[in-house]
Amino acid sequence: MGDVESMKKQAGIAACEFVKSGMKIGLGTGSTVKHTVIEIGRKIIDENLEIVGVPTSLATEKLALEVGIPLVELSDIDGLDLVIDGADEFDPNFQLIKGGGAALLREKIVAQESLAMVVVADERKKVETLGAFPLPIEVTPFSHEATVRALGRLLDCRVNIRMSGNGPVITDNGNMIADAHTGPKITNPIKTESEILMIAGVVQVGLFNNMCDAVVLAGSSGIETFVKPNGRLSD
Numbered sequence: 001m002g003d004v005e006s007m008k009k010q011a012g013i014a015a016c017e018f019v020k021s022g023m024k025i026g027l028g029t030g031s032t033v034k035h036t037v038i039e040i041g042r043k044i045i046d047e048n049l050e051i052v053g054v055p056t057s058l059a060t061e062k063l064a065l066e067v068g069i070p071l072v073e074l075s076d077i078d079g080l081d082l083v084i085d086g087a088d089e090f091d092p093n094f095q096l097i098k099g100g101g102a103a104l105l106r107e108k109i110v111a112q113e114s115l116a117m118v119v120v121a122d123e124r125k126k127v128e129t130l131g132a133f134p135l136p137i138e139v140t141p142f143s144h145e146a147t148v149r150a151l152g153r154l155l156d157c158r159v160n161i162r163m164s165g166n167g168p169v170i171t172d173n174g175n176m177i178a179d180a181h182t183g184p185k186i187t188n189p190i191k192t193e194s195e196i197l198m199i200a201g202v203v204q205v206g207l208f209n210n211m212c213d214a215v216v217l218a219g220s221s222g223i224e225t226f227v228k229p230n231g232r233l234s235d
Contacts, residue, residue, distance in 0.1 A: 007122040007218035008032040013039045014223045015084050015120045015216045018233070021050045024077055026110040027064055028085025029057040029103040032120045036084050041067025054080060056110050057103040058172050074113060083114040087121050087208075088133040090215055094228045095189045099136025099206030102162070102171050108204055108211075116213045116232040123219035130186040134179035136162075136206040137196060141176055147201030148178050154195060157182045175203050 012035025019025060019040060027037055037060060043049035045068060053069045054077075055061035064071055074080070085107055089097040096119065098104050111117050137159075139147045144161060152159045162169040162177040169177050186192050186207075193207040213231040217224045227233050 004122060004124075008120075009035045010223055011120040011122060011216050011218035012036040014218075014225070015118050016040060016043065018082060018084070018118050018214070019043070019049070019051060021048075023051050023081040024072070024079070025051050025053050026080045026083025026085070026114050027053045027055045027060050027069070028083060028107060028110075029060050029101045030086035032086045032122065033084060034060075034063060036120060037063050037069065038067055041069050044068055052077075054110055056083075056085065056107045057101065059101075060103075074110060080110065080114040082116050082118065083111050084118045084120060085111065087119045087125055087212070087215075088206075089125055089127050089130050090119060090121065090212065091127055091130050091189075094212040094215065094231070095130060095210070096208035096212055097130050097133050097135055097206055098208050099138070099177065100133070102136070102169050102177050104136055104206040105138050105171065105173055105175070105204045108208060111208060111211045117211050118233070119212050119215045121215060121217055123217060126217065127184065129184045130189055130207075131182040132184040134181045135186070137178045137180060138171060138173070138175045138203040138205075139178050139201050140203060141174070143201060144176055144178070147199060150199050150201070151178060151180055151196065154199065155180050155182055155192075173203070
């Protein structure tokens with residue numbers, strides 16, 4: 001476990017190479033990107049880095065304020081230069097599953113408002129086909145049982161409401177998370193995303209398609225950065 005945490009820290013710090021003074025940065029959520037947030041805070045203090053950040057969750061907002069990152073509301077600015085976030089899985093086409101931290105709706109809003117997206121991850125997140133990690137789907141509390149049944153029929157798999165203690169996990173937006181246990185068989189994530197979003201009780205799905213431009217990957221052999229060919233960071 002110590003080795004995994006060390007890899008996450010290395011990747012989180014390495015992703016800061018994409019951050020330049022004057023940028024507006026989306027700050028992601030999760031156990032790897034928290035190291036990015038901490039490193040950005042250090043650079044602001046020690047290297048006079050000048051950026052503003054938009055957090056994707058209340059937890060990230062709290063951490064960013066603690067380390068001294070000035071924050072702005074996404075609605076008050078005209079887009080972002082870059083978002084740095086984690087992922088639960090990524091495939092060879094740079095398609096992602098996100099939402100393990102239950103922040104997928106805010107993460108997706110921030111990602112679509114960004115000129116580029118960098119993912120920080122450890123080598124366990126690299127897969128050939130998405131779906132071994134249960135696919136998170138944010139759903140409305142109203143009649144959520146019906147939504148879960150509809151998702152199960154659509155995806156032909158077990159779907160359950162994510163629990164914490166004696167109750168369901170409630171997102172920062174007041175919704176619930178349904179986890180779809182598809183197995184590693186999401187071969188057409190764009191089609192799957194579209195079909196899931198057709199279900200009325202679904203707020204958003206944790207498939208992030210055509211959003212990721214680079215992955216900073218920490219593995220046993222060190223840090224590797226993969227840039228999507230013809231992506232927005234490929235110049």
